[in-house]
Amino acid sequence: MSLVVQCLLLSAALGVGTAAACYRSRALTSLANNVSAVGLTIPSFALIGLLIAPLGFGVMPAVVVITFYAVLPILRNAVVGLSGVDPTLVEAARGLGMSRTAIFFRVELPLAWPVILTGVRVSAQMTMGIAAVSAYVLGPGLGGFIFSGLSRLGGANSLESVVTGTVAVVVLAVILDGLLVLAGRLTTSRGIYA
Secondary structure, three states: OHHHHHHHHHHHHHHHHHHHHHOOOHHHHHHHHHHHHHHOOOOHHHHHHHHHHHHOOOHHHHHHHHHHHHHHHHHHHHHHHHHOOOHHHHHHHHHOOOOHHHHHHHHHHHHHHHHHHHHHHHHHHHHHHHHHHHHHHOOOOOHHHHHHHHHOOOOOOHHHHHHHHHHHHHHHHHHHHHHHHHHHHHHOOHHHHO
16 A cells, blocks of 8 residues: 555646646647557556566565556646646636646646546555555565465465455455545535536
8 A cells, every 4th residue: 555655646746747747738738648548558567567578576576566557547637637727727727827837726726626636536546556566576566465366276275365465455445445535535625506
């Protein structure tokens, strides 16, 4: 859970930052959407295997893979959310004398936040499973139970080990999703839902 949360925070910063840089350009928006769509087609197990040579075993390849997959839905949702802000609201803010930075942080980002948070929730659910697979490169997590049980399949307690790891990953994913829903309620302006 700690690994996934830390990678989600890094991914949210990368995804929203990249979306902020490219959502005003149609070509860059299209490129961001295409990269996120193509990136999700890469099997996580294959990417983990490819990263063993340059990064070795341990936490680093796990962090790189989880961050890579987590940033894709966040980037796509951030681009969609920021592009979907009503241009008349931006013009009104500009008419009030707000700077480009102030408009982004006080108008566009708060209005796009529910859509961005949906991307964070999707990323959290997806990367919880990928974090379990990262145990293949000796990364931390409950995937150790799953791989240990699979390697002893047919042996004593092998099925119990796999079920324990799988159920624990699902429970943690549900808990993390609940925390993100709560965070969304606390950080989203009530005026947006009115």
